[in-house]
Amino acid sequence: MAYVIAEPCIGTKDSACVDACPVDCIHPKKDEAGHGETDQLFIDPVECIDCGACVPVCPVSAIYAGDDLPEVAFYNVGTIDDAIAKGAKLAAEG
């Protein structure tokens, strides 16, 4: 299962994870459509290679391996599945 960005990202949207990701699968980046309107960043679950490089650089410890994430971490954005679907949708929109 891909890594997932959880609720602590809301209102933070630090881009350290974007810079650390070797496959460029975290969206929306600062220069992508929707960045200003989106409360947090999302990982494209199809492109994520589960390397974990984004985890230690996040200043608010918002990124987890999907299997390790408690549902409560998504109380502001819905379920883990909602977050995964949002990441895939943003990636498709470019």
Ligand code: SF4
């Ligand atoms: Fe990118 Fe690796 Fe984080 Fe997946 S786990 S979002 S590939 S840095």
